[in-house]
Amino acid sequence: MSFFPKFRRSNAGMKRMYNRINRLYRFITGGLGAKLTTVVEHFAAEYPDLSEASVLEYACGTGLLSSVLAERCRTLTAKDQSVGMLEVAREQVAGTGAVITFAEGDILNITEEDRSYDYAFVSFALHLFPVEQEIEILRNLCRVVRKGVIIIDHERKWRLMEAVIEWFEGGYYDQFIKTDFEILWSQTGATSFKEEEIAECRVMRFIIDTADHG
Numbered sequence: 617m618s619f620f621p622k623f624r625r626s627n628a629g630m631k632r633m634y635n636r637i638n639r640l641y642r643f644i645t646g647g648l649g650a651k652l653t654t655v656v657e658h659f660a661a662e663y664p665d666l667s668e669a670s671v672l673e674y675a676c677g678t679g680l681l682s683s684v685l686a687e688r689c690r691t692l693t694a695k696d697q698s699v700g701m702l703e704v705a706r707e708q709v710a711g712t713g714a715v716i717t718f719a720e721g722d723i724l725n726i727t728e729e730d731r732s733y734d735y736a737f738v739s740f741a742l743h744l745f746p747v748e749q750e751i752e753i754l755r756n757l758c759r760v761v762r763k764g765v766i767i768i769d770h771e772r773k774w775r776l777m778e779a780v781i782e783w784f785e786g787g788y789y790d791q792f793i794k795t796d797f798e799i800l801w802s803q804t805g806a807t808s809f810k811e812e813e814i815a816e817c818r819v820m821r822f823i824i825d826t827a828d829h830g
């Protein structure tokens with residue numbers, strides 16, 4: 617692992633990069649859509665209230681997760697800081713019947729009101745940030761939801777292909793796979809935490825016990 621020199625993009629650099637590669641993204645990610653479908657089906661089976669839920673998604677990219685979620689929840693707002701990625705997302709869902717509100721939004725500046733959504737989802741984006749920012753993001757998402765925050769990301773096993781792609785992306789894949797959220801989750805405002813591997817993805821649930829919030 618150590619033979620990869622560290623390369624981290626700034627938030628502005630990340631935005632520029634995704635605006636440039638927006639039309640390549642779906643080719644690079646291959647079978648990710650199928651994996652995300654498996655994860656959401658798993659979650660929907662365990663949380664039947666998802667069908668009645670209002671959902672907020674951050675860092676939605678080209679809408680791979682958004683289109684899966686939209687079929688299984690009541691309302692979906694999907695945000696990303698890259699207008700290029702949002703443009704592709706809108707094209708992908710056009711004509712499918714999916715009703716998704718796409719909007720620009722920076723996950724490092726979450727402005728939604730407290731408890732304004734039931735669930736929040738983020739797929740394959742938490743690893744873009746250093747651990748202090750990950751905690752800040754999770755704390756903000758936990759503030760915004762009534763029920764829980766679901767993070768879907770790289771599994772903890774180091775893989776060469778992922779490491780190469782993520783090196784180019786300029787995020788914190790190398791640190792993310794080593795970060796133990798079992799230790800950190802209590803800093804997020806969640807009342808319980810569960811981590812599992814589904815379809816080769818690391819799936820983490822930060823649950824809000826609504827009884828605590830009246």
Ligand SMILES: C[S@@+](CC[C@H](N)C(=O)[O-])C[C@H]1O[C@@H](n2cnc3c(N)ncnc32)[C@H](O)[C@@H]1O
Nearest residue numbers: 634675676677680696697698722723739740741
């Ligand atoms: C690896 S892609 C994942 C996209 C999508 N969630 C998926 O699973 O295919 C990472 C996404 O995070 C977005 N992103 C990066 N930094 C962001 C930020 N600060 N705020 C919002 N979105 C951000 C990028 O624009 C990109 O669309």
